[in-house]
Amino acid sequence: MAKLFKNMFATSESTALTLGEELAQKGVSRRQILKFSSYVAALMALPASYSTAIAESLSKARRQSVIWLSFQECTGCTESITRSFSPSLEDLIFDFISLDYSEALMNVSGSAAEAARKQAMEENKGKYIVVVEGSIPLDKDGIYSVSGGHTNLDVLKEVAKDAMAIISMGTCASFGGIPAAHPNPTGAVGVHEIIKDKPIINVPGCPPIPEVMTGTIAFLLSLGKIPELDHLGRPKAFYGDNIHDRCYRRPFYERGEFANSFDDEGARKGYCLFNLGCKGPVTYNACATIKWNGGVSFPIQSGHGCLGCSEPGFWDKGSFYSPLSTPTSGLGKAAMGAAAVGTAGAVVASLVQRKRRENILKAAAVPKPTETKLGADDE
């Protein structure tokens, strides 16, 4: 952690140097940058030949100023990214950025912290990247989340104004997340519902995969442009495939071999978790390929279905354990109600019909029909 702080809150005089020069001073060789670049290229599914270009432009770049804003959140995203590394390649990302403001990680507090933010905004006007973690409450003018006397809403608007781009880190910043769960008491929303005039990259997940966070930041730094995004504003390189398509348990799904409880024979044999409510088929993320904790495993590999945490509204889609092919809620009562109404309606209608028929027969003075011998004549 000590190294992290040293790297992240680098002194500002070094911003005059290019990254290449600065890193050379620290004994980070070009080979290391090249290795990092080929890693990023592989991660983002870029043509491998890009790695040289990425390395070149990274070395020539200045340290990128990053302002990390924490709103209605649990800090799980920060936890995820800061614990991503054994000190290795991924933490090089912290040599490339100058994290000028982060409530969770910075040493200073109070007005000194706010001053650091203002200074960074002033010095890097139009060039800094804003990372937002957490959703923003809108109800009652955003009074539900306030820091230093300013609502999250005000801070976001102020910081976003001169930003180059915004990264919505995690599902809360991307889509509202847990704070926006029904009945959404604070009126929480994601960043893109407030900021309309800046490029926004959504990196959802609860939390996002560390490699996805570093990969996205590295892409932005090294190529200076927004990666290709899907219809929900997520980088296609990471959110292009659904979990189900990339899942190693997929063959069991095809064969119709399912676990029906968490401790049955099927579960022990590692069968498909569809029946236990796995949301893999409708969830787009890189868990099945990049996996977690340095590629050790991911939820399905550990025997639990996917919750769909990188999709909007995953918290309000009925039970995590109800299969995708089932109705989300309330069908039992509705079915009983419909059955009751249908039965009652039919009985009433039949009684009315019988009455009418009797009246007609009476009026026609036809003697009441004698029962025929065939009892089964009635339907």
Added chain:
Amino acid sequence: MTKAPSSCHENDVPLTGLSIALLPEIIAHLQDLAEKLKKGPVFAQEIISLRGLPMTREDIEDLDKHLGHGEVNAKVEVAGNSDVWETSYSGVWRVRHFGTDDRILVDDIVIAVIPEILMAHKDDISASVLRMNDTILNLQQDGIASNQTKSLD
């Protein structure tokens, strides 16, 4: 990212045939390189990233069997290890970057005179000039200093 690069079907991993299918692409790049070099020494490298292909562990092992091992074996120690070796076909290299936790981060085939990762970069060379200069100066000063102490004796 287990040690099996880019395999998502860990339970049954048959050969997909991709290893054989890659060979024509490799030879095409190799031929290009040979043509370029006839005109004079140039730096050119083509990279095929195996992690970007849906290859199973068996596929990659099979490919390496076909490519064989050549004369050069190198280890780069930078942010974890990197293995670089020339295959039995001159100009066709294998570059494999590991993280510090020994998982494979990058698994490439590089077609070049020498892979870029082995070359010293000009900026690093410039830095070295300064550093070596410092060392020499320090040594000289040390020398002077020790001489002075001697003379005081």
Added chain:
Amino acid sequence: MSDLLDFARGPALQVSVMIFIFGVLYRLISLFLTPKNFIASPARENVKGAFGAGVGEIVRRMIPDKEYMRKEMFAFLNGWAFHIGLAITVFGLAGHIMFFKKILGFGWWNLPSNFVMLAGVITLFSLIASLAHRLTDPVLRKLSTLDDYLSGGLTVLPVATGLLATMHLGLRYETLIAIHILSVCIFLIYFPFGKLMHAFLVFVTRAKTGVEMARKGVKL
């Protein structure tokens, strides 16, 4: 997860299942509560028991009459293929069983998904064949009403969209499965009010016809 899927799994399914249950119960119960027929004519002599006559008719109608065997061969084979295929598809797929389990409270063993998919393909083709037959056969065409085409068409949709969803063809999976569920919703809403109701009534009406036929006319 698209909003369309939320709508399909939520309100759409809820409303359509309610309409389905209401409609089916209303029609069945009011049918069985209909007062007995006034039959003036006396029954034929030595009439079999009503039960025997009913069951006999049900069995007899499962295969075409010898005289019409050749003419009815297509409808016979195609009809059986389609109905068996549909039953396998609807009641054999794990995802479907989970649906029934949620409503009924119990489930059953599922069949391999690939096998169900094959049954689905057969069902789809035989459904299309039956619609084509209906359109090309001049007599059948005259007999057909909008109800027939609607019943057929509304059965094709869920089968076709379900196959696309399992094969992941065309659109994203969540869109495909949403469309599939919505097509089932339309099917469920129409079901009680058209000829699809034969699923519940087929044996009832055949038995009734058998009983009627048994008492009519004179013994040969």
